[in-house]
Amino acid sequence: MSLAVVLVRSRNSLNIGAAARAMSNFGFDDLRLVEAYRVAAEEARSGVKADAVLQQARDFSSVAEAVADCHLVIGTTALGPRDVEMPCKSLIDAAKQMRRSKGQVALLFGSEKFGLSNDDMSHCHLLTRIPTRLDHRAMNLGQAVAVTLYELIRTGAEPLAEKPVVEAAAGSNERIGELLIEALTLSGYAKQAGGVSQERKIRQLIRRMGLSEKDAMAVQGMLRQMLWKLRG
């Protein structure tokens, strides 16, 4: 498993530093910052504890860009499975799925105050939550990163039974979404329902299909052909 930790809209340099430290403790080095509060990111990088992970952290302006090369995107949430309209796995099960994946995996953490937005989540294949008390669900960001990475490595020695699958890269799913939205717009579909939430629903629907990279290519080919006709 190749893992990227993606911090979305982090506002606190101490949390960014703590996340990087936990990554280093547990042997991960690909940190990606999306719309990080610039001052916090700079403070974190210049901190005494700024280590290799932090020095090579990359900045992105959107979740879509940050996860473009990722085949499995998992969002973390403090919400329960009943509060979100998406598949939500226990941390234990989500970690198993991540370890099985042969492609690039992304693990998303939302902002300290608001967590991941619905739009951020629409880029995820599934959500996971740390089993905190329902009366005090929200963890500190750095601690949540540490616990999640610990769960990923703790059973690292366990043999994996299931066959590895190469999931479609996030960029491939995103491209399908774009093609489909264009085709639907040309057909007069998007107008009926319309707007951003409609596009989000379509993106989410595509993620739920759990396409392999090969199938994603086939679907793109079909949509391109239909688009060619619809445009003409």
Next chain:
Amino acid sequence: MSLAVVLVRSRNSLNIGAAARAMSNFGFDDLRLVEAYRVAAEEARSGVKADAVLQQARDFSSVAEAVADCHLVIGTTALGPRDVEMPCKSLIDAAKQMRRSKGQVALLFGSEKFGLSNDDMSHCHLLTRIPTRLDHRAMNLGQAVAVTLYELIRTGAEPLAEKPVVEAAAGSNERIGELLIEALTLSGYAKQAGGVSQERKIRQLIRRMGLSEKDAMAVQGMLRQMLWKLRG
């Protein structure tokens, strides 16, 4: 298991606060501070995030006093088992032993800079360590507390009830296949590859998507709209 978290010579109010927060997240409330740097302890208690755990934290002037009522005392260390003259268990095994214990259990964390001293360790029945990389062993105190408590509760945590999904009926998938094949034929796609084996591949691709009945209805709606345009 009745658990006390004992922070020995903590120097940083943020770490004390973070430890208390993780305790609250995972359902523990007995925090004991040994020789805490007084300013740090006061700062932590007056912090915005100071919750019930922190408010009722007790101060002790020695490890011996802090663990006087405890039947099992476990120290945490970043050192390997070869570096200490004491039994050292993996976190997984130490957590098992703690959960089995019927008496009061104490979990000791040393200072940010030096960890537990030999003298502190002499009060412990055994040591445990979080499986960090040997090149970067030392964890942030608040994160170490969070990971350790997570290991304690993780196996007892209720598995998340995943939302039941109603898979698409075979007829729904079949209908998608028919609509898609018609749309592709009208677009000139099927001609290129063509024939029965092409149709079979498309049907299989749709099965692999594992659509829910609800999603299958949505996909049918999209295809119908595109078909309406393609026919017109």
